[in-house]
Amino acid sequence: MSQTSTCSRRRFMGTTAKWVAFIPAAGLIARGAAAQTRLEETHPTAVALGYRHNVADVDVTRFPKRNTPEGKTQFCDNCIHYNTAEEQDGWAPCAIFPGQTVAAKGWCNVWVVKPAT
């Protein structure tokens, strides 16, 4: 095998290794950015579940449970699906809306109490 061929192979392997290392890192960056997208109230699933950024805007005719004494204590930030550990500026990821964040003082019809820690 010639020295030129060995050199080319080393250069190729070095370049390839750099790209292989870069691709997963780029994926993490992309997923992180996607997780920062705030849920729009017009999102079809948000509309179906009655999600509103501010509980005062919930349509209690469609979702009367939000208007009960127990319902009035329900907010995204005390829902099991709200990822409090990643909350920033009153918004955090919600398991029901992958890649989206919801408002701490929002609400939707699949609210479930967050267990005490």
Ligand code: SF4
């Ligand atoms: S599932 Fe919970 S955290 Fe997510 S939008 Fe509904 S009430 Fe808020």
